[in-house]
Amino acid sequence: MSITKKMIVLITISLMFVIGNIANAKPPEPKEIKPFAEDWYVTPEDIIRDIIFPSIDKRVMKEYPGKDSATFGWESHRIVGIVYNNNHSYDISVRLRVPDNSKIPLEYAEDLVKIRVSPSCDSPKIGCSHGFKVEVIDYEHK
Numbered sequence: 001m002s003i004t005k006k007m008i009v010l011i012t013i014s015l016m017f018v019i020g021n022i023a024n025a026k027p028p029e030p031k032e033i034k035p036f037a038e039d040w041y042v043t044p045e046d047i048i049r050d051i052i053f054p055s056i057d058k059r060v061m062k063e064y065p066g067k068d069s070a071t072f073g074w075e076s077h078r079i080v081g082i083v084y085n086n087n088h089s090y091d092i093s094v095r096l097r098v099p100d101n102s103k104i105p106l107e108y109a110e111d112l113v114k115i116r117v118s119p120s121c122d123s124p125k126i127g128c129s130h131g132f133k134v135e136v137i138d139y140e141h142k
Contacts, residue, residue, distance in 0.1 A: 049076055052092060052115045052134055059113060059136045060098060069099040077110065088128045089118040091137070114138040 056076070064070035074096055081093040092115045100109040116137045121128035 045079055048079065048082075048092060048117075049094075051117060052094070055115055055134045055136050056094065056096070056113055059139055060096070060111075063111070063139060063141070064098065067099075073099040080112070085116075087118075088121050088126065088130075089116050091116050110142045112138075112140040112142060 053076070057074075060074045061071050077095040077097045079092060080095050081091075083091040085091060094113050094115065096111045096113060097108040098111055100107045114137050116133075116135050118130055118133040120132040121130055123129075
């Protein structure tokens with residue numbers, strides 16, 4: 001065997017041992033659990049979307065029955081308005097992009113949905129007594 005063939009065999013055997021050790025290696029145990037927010041930047045809009053997403057999802061399914069592309073393909077485009085009401089609730093208007101036609105992949109309808117979020121409140125000082133509630137109060141097809 002020539003020297004180059006011996007080197008190739010030696011390198012191949014070495015790689016087999018190294019790769020075998022990597023495959024069996026265990027990840028290190030975390031020393032402390034960090035809160036999720038330390039590593040990620042979260043905006044108030046992200047928080048609002050997390051709260052209202054399930055209600056919008058149910059309403060899109062109701063507005064587009066039998067259209068899987070709309071049910072699974074809709075996306076929140078942007079929040080267009082937040083209004084504080086005197087009953088200690090908020091009306092949040094969100095523009096949605098909903099796939100309009102499953103045969104044309106990049107064709108979207110822009111719908112507008114208005115959600116009322118009522119945070120839980122039990123305070124005689126500000127005159128409210130209700131639990132947390134999220135409800136769709138208006139849905140417009142554009």
